[in-house]
Amino acid sequence: MDRELKMDASTLEAFLAREFPQVGADFAIESLSADLLEVRLKVADRHLRPGGTVSGPSMFALADVSVYLAVLARLGPVALAVTTNCSIDFMRKPAAGVDLICRCRLLKLGKLLAVGDALIFSDGGDEALARATLTYAIPPTR
Amino acid sequence: MDRELKMDASTLEAFLAREFPQVGADFAIESLSADLLEVRLKVADRHLRPGGTVSGPSMFALADVSVYLAVLARLGPVALAVTTNCSIDFMRKPAAGVDLICRCRLLKLGKLLAVGDALIFSDGGDEALARATLTYAIPPTR
Amino acid sequence: MDRELKMDASTLEAFLAREFPQVGADFAIESLSADLLEVRLKVADRHLRPGGTVSGPSMFALADVSVYLAVLARLGPVALAVTTNCSIDFMRKPAAGVDLICRCRLLKLGKLLAVGDALIFSDGGDEALARATLTYAIPPTR
Amino acid sequence: MDRELKMDASTLEAFLAREFPQVGADFAIESLSADLLEVRLKVADRHLRPGGTVSGPSMFALADVSVYLAVLARLGPVALAVTTNCSIDFMRKPAAGVDLICRCRLLKLGKLLAVGDALIFSDGGDEALARATLTYAIPPTR
Numbered sequence: 275m276d277r278e279l280k281m282d283a284s285t286l287e288a289f290l291a292r293e294f295p296q297v298g299a300d301f302a303i304e305s306l307s308a309d310l311l312e313v314r315l316k317v318a319d320r321h322l323r324p325g326g327t328v329s330g331p332s333m334f335a336l337a338d339v340s341v342y343l344a345v346l347a348r349l350g351p352v353a354l355a356v357t358t359n360c361s362i363d364f365m366r367k368p369a370a371g372v373d374l375i376c377r378c379r380l381l382k383l384g385k386l387l388a389v390g391d392a393l394i395f396s397d398g399g400d401e402a403l404a405r406a407t408l409t410y411a412i413p414p415t416r
Numbered sequence: 417m418d419r420e421l422k423m424d425a426s427t428l429e430a431f432l433a434r435e436f437p438q439v440g441a442d443f444a445i446e447s448l449s450a451d452l453l454e455v456r457l458k459v460a461d462r463h464l465r466p467g468g469t470v471s472g473p474s475m476f477a478l479a480d481v482s483v484y485l486a487v488l489a490r491l492g493p494v495a496l497a498v499t500t501n502c503s504i505d506f507m508r509k510p511a512a513g514v515d516l517i518c519r520c521r522l523l524k525l526g527k528l529l530a531v532g533d534a535l536i537f538s539d540g541g542d543e544a545l546a547r548a549t550l551t552y553a554i555p556p557t558r
Numbered sequence: 559m560d561r562e563l564k565m566d567a568s569t570l571e572a573f574l575a576r577e578f579p580q581v582g583a584d585f586a587i588e589s590l591s592a593d594l595l596e597v598r599l600k601v602a603d604r605h606l607r608p609g610g611t612v613s614g615p616s617m618f619a620l621a622d623v624s625v626y627l628a629v630l631a632r633l634g635p636v637a638l639a640v641t642t643n644c645s646i647d648f649m650r651k652p653a654a655g656v657d658l659i660c661r662c663r664l665l666k667l668g669k670l671l672a673v674g675d676a677l678i679f680s681d682g683g684d685e686a687l688a689r690a691t692l693t694y695a696i697p698p699t700r
Numbered sequence: 701m702d703r704e705l706k707m708d709a710s711t712l713e714a715f716l717a718r719e720f721p722q723v724g725a726d727f728a729i730e731s732l733s734a735d736l737l738e739v740r741l742k743v744a745d746r747h748l749r750p751g752g753t754v755s756g757p758s759m760f761a762l763a764d765v766s767v768y769l770a771v772l773a774r775l776g777p778v779a780l781a782v783t784t785n786c787s788i789d790f791m792r793k794p795a796a797g798v799d800l801i802c803r804c805r806l807l808k809l810g811k812l813l814a815v816g817d818a819l820i821f822s823d824g825g826d827e828a829l830a831r832a833t834l835t836y837a838i839p840p841t842r
Binding site for chain 1: 500501
C-alpha cells in the first residue's frame, strides 16, 4: 500500500473549503501523518440534538469526510472518490458542548476501492463514542 | 412481532416537529401502515453537495429518522430509542432537484433491540439510490 | 439494471457443485426469477452450535453464496466476483432441526460493484432470522 | 469500561474446546492482555476455497469467535452472549497454506451490548486481509 502523502494538512483544508463550501468550515485538520489523520468537528447548534449531544448524522458526516480526506491525501486533489458503504456503531453519548475528534486510518488503498476506519472521541475524552468503516470507490480514470 | 400501531402519521409528524425542532421540518410522512412507513426528505440547499446531488449525511439522516419513526409508531411516544448501529450502501446518484423518499420496514421489534430496513429513492424513481439497516436500543424502562 | 438471466437454476447448481466441491452440496436452489433467488441450506451437524441451532458462520455462508449466485445468474459463469463487504444482523434464533431458506434480491449490478440483500428464514417460518447485505466486486475484464 | 480480565488464555481455550466441540479445535489463543486478544485459525482443508485461499465464512468465524472470547475474558464463563450484528470488509486475498491471526480489541463493554473490532492477517503478514466489527448482546441476568 502506497503510503506517501500527496497533500499536506493545509492543502487538504483549503481543498475542503473550496469544494464543499456548505460544510467545509465545520471541519479542521488536527494532524496528518502517513498513519493517522485527525479531524475536528467544530460543534455548532446545527449539529446538536435535544439534550445538547451531537447528532448521529453529524458523526456520520465527520467519519465520512475524514476517510475522504485520508484518501485524497494519498491520491491528490484530482480524484473524485465516492462513498459506497459505511458501517457505524454508536457506543457512547457525546459530552455536551465539546468538539468531536475523529482519528482515521486507511486500511486499504486499492485501484478501485479504499477502506478506512474512523474512531470518534469527544475532544479530550479517551473512550470512543463511535466507530465507523467506510469504503470509497475510486474512479478508474486516475 | 407486535404489529399494532400506537401512533398515526399525523401524530408522528407532530412528535417529530416538537422533539426535533432543528430537523423536523425537513421530513414529511407520506404513508404509514403496519408493514411500511414512507418518509419524504424535503430537499433544500443545505442537503446538497456540489453538482446538486443530496449528500451522504442527508441520506443517512433520512434512513435514521425513518427507522426511528417506525419504531415509535409501534411503541408510542414515550420511548427514547437510540441508534446503536447503521450499515448503509450508496448505490446510485440522486437525481438533482428532487425530493427523496424512504421506504422503511421493521424486521424486528424485540424487548431490547429493534432492527429496520430502509430503501431510499428519488421521488418518482424506481431504482433504490441507497439502502440502510439500523439497529435501535430500546430503554428497558418501557 | 439489466435483469435478464444468463443461467437457470439447474445450471447454477451444477456450477456451484463443480466450482465449490467443499460446500456446494450444502446448498440447493429453491427458485430463481428475475426478482428473487431462493437458496436452501441443507442443515447438517457441521452447521450447528450447542443447543442445535444453526451457527452464525453457516448463516453468513448461506447469505454469501446466495448473493454470489444471484450475481452469476445475471453475468454468466465466466465471472469471478469476490465479496468485498457484508453487514449481517442476527435477529432470531433458528428453529432446531430445520433447513434454512435464504431469499435474495439484487439491488445493484454495476460495472464494478454488485449489491444484494438476503433474508434468512427457518424453512416454513415467516419471520426473518437474519438479514444481510453483501457487496461483490466484479472483475473489469468481463 | 472495566478492563479487568476474569479468564486467562488457557482457561478461555479450555472453555472453547468444551462448549464448542465442533469448532473449538480450529482456534488457538496466541496472546491475551487487557488491550488485545490474538486468536489463530489453524487453517485446514475445510477452511479453503478453490485456489487455496481461506474462505470468507472461515474469516467471519474467526472474527466472531475472537470477539466472543474477548467478551468472555472480561465477563467470565457464565455469560451467554449472542452476536447481533457484524460488518466485515474483505480487503486482500489470504496467502495460501498459512494460518490466519486475528487481532481483536473491545471498544465497548456495556450492560447490554459489547462491541469489538477485529483485524485479520496472514500469519507473518503485516497488511490486514479483513476487518470486522461485531456487536454482542449480553443477557441481562449476569
